[in-house]
Amino acid sequence: xxxxxxxxxxxxxxxxETVTLSCTYDTSESDYYLFWYKxxxxxxxxxxxxxxxxxxxxxxxxxxxxxxQKAAKSFSLKISDSQLGDAAMYFxxxxxxxxxxxxxxxxxxxxxxxx
Amino acid sequence: xxxxxQHPSWVxxxxxxxxxxxxxxxxxxxxxxxxxxxxxKQSLMLMATSNEGSKATYEQGVEKDKFLINHASLTLSxxxxxxxxxxxxxxxxxxxxxxxxxxxxxxxxxxxxxx
Numbered sequence: 001x002x003x004x005x006x007x008x009x010x011x012x013x014x015x016x017e018t019v020t021l022s023c024t025y026d027t028s029e030s031d032y033y034l035f036w037y038k039x040x041x042x043x044x045x046x047x048x049x050x051x052x053x054x055x056x057x058x059x060x061x062x063x064x065x066x067x068x069q070k071a072a073k074s075f076s077l078k079i080s081d082s083q084l085g086d087a088a089m090y091f092x093x094x095x096x097x098x099x100x101x102x103x104x105x106x107x108x109x110x111x112x113x114x115x
Numbered sequence: 116x117x118x119x120x121q122h123p124s125w126v127x128x129x130x131x132x133x134x135x136x137x138x139x140x141x142x143x144x145x146x147x148x149x150x151x152x153x154x155x156k157q158s159l160m161l162m163a164t165s166n167e168g169s170k171a172t173y174e175q176g177v178e179k180d181k182f183l184i185n186h187a188s189l190t191l192s193x194x195x196x197x198x199x200x201x202x203x204x205x206x207x208x209x210x211x212x213x214x215x216x217x218x219x220x221x222x223x224x225x226x227x228x229x230x
Contacts, residue, residue: 044221045221047220093221101219102161103159105150105159108158
């Protein structure tokens with residue numbers, strides 16, 4: 001079974017600085033999707049970024065970028081120029097390409113942004 | 116685009132009553148919808164996957180007679196918590212995807228409190 005591990009329960013960053021959240025996963029599949037979701041205090045899950053495993057190029061969305069290391073099964077999220085609104089729980093998630101569409105989530109990392 | 120709504124956002128009910136939660140995809144047709152449960156400071160736990168017009172697939176350990184799921188149309192899925200008890204109090208979140216391989220988009224969640 002696939003598993004997703006987020007080894008940092010909590011992280012903090014100063015406003016305008018850069019922070020990296022870690023995520024590792026375990027799978028025997030060669031093709032899959034990886035996601036980072038953000039859950040602010042409102043508890044609305046918001047998609048931050050998505051990566052297809054077959055793509056070598058790391059996905060980027062404005063201040064958010066990933067470092068996807070397929071061989072190492074690592075998928076870290078880098079937030080540049082951190083803003084107060086980035087404070088939230090961040091969940092890494094895995095999904096197979098074929099078969100079940102369900103997401104496998106990590107336990108999450110709580111990010112605090114200090115002014 | 117890709118907006119998912121849930122109703123109600125908050126519900127308080129007496130023990131033994133049934134509660135229905137609606138999940139709607141507002142601007143796309145959702146072939147698959149997912150229901151999650153989230154306890155405070157924890158990750159999302161998938162309860163079931165539903166495809167339009169067919170029976171839901173429940174995760175191991177989830178009582179299908181207690182958590183009734185109906186996905187009658189491409190824009191609406193409902194979760195009914197039957198004979199609710201205090202231990203059913205939780206945050207319930209739905210998500211929807213439009214086609215195979217597409218990202219899941221999440222509703223804002225429903226807080227259920229059973230007294």
